Amino acid sequence: xxxxxxxxxxxxxxxxxxxxxxxxxxxxxxxxxxxxxxxxxxxxxxxxxxxxxxxxxxxxxxxxxxxxxxxxxxxxxxxxxxx
Ligand SMILES: [Zn+2]
Numbered sequence: 017x018x019x020x021x022x023x024x025x026x027x028x029x030x031x032x033x034x035x036x037x038x039x040x041x042x043x044x045x046x047x048x049x050x051x052x053x054x055x056x057x058x059x060x061x062x063x064x065x066x067x068x069x070x071x072x073x074x075x076x077x078x079x080x081x082x083x084x085x086x087x088x089x090x091x092x093x094x095x096x097x098x099x
Contacts (some may be wrong), residue, residue: 017057017066017099023049028067030057034078036060037091040099044078057099068098070099 020027027049034042041058053075058065068076072093081087 017059017064018068020067021069022052022054022067023045028054028087030056031057032078033040034087035083036079037088040091042091042095055094055098057095 020028027047028045029048030043030045031053032044034040034044039059039061041060043058044053044055045056053070054067055070056065056067077090078087081090093094
């Protein structure tokens with residue numbers, strides 16, 4: 017997992033707690049400085065956390081998928097690809 021990749025960490029603002037999937041906790045947030053989105057990911061197994069940028073395509077999925085199994089399934093796939 018990456019360190020914070022955007023402007024400054026203190027500019028990152030939580031937008032939506034996406035919950036837990038595939039041994040990770042996912043929190044979507046947005047940089048208040050440049051407006052780009054990144055995911056704060058916390059691994060519940062080893063306590064490692066980091067930030068990953070979120071593509072526009074993934075972002076629109078996150079915003080349209082209902083909470084629950086669909087979102088969990090998406091996050092699981094996202095973690096395989098991005099983490
Ligand atoms: Zn930024």
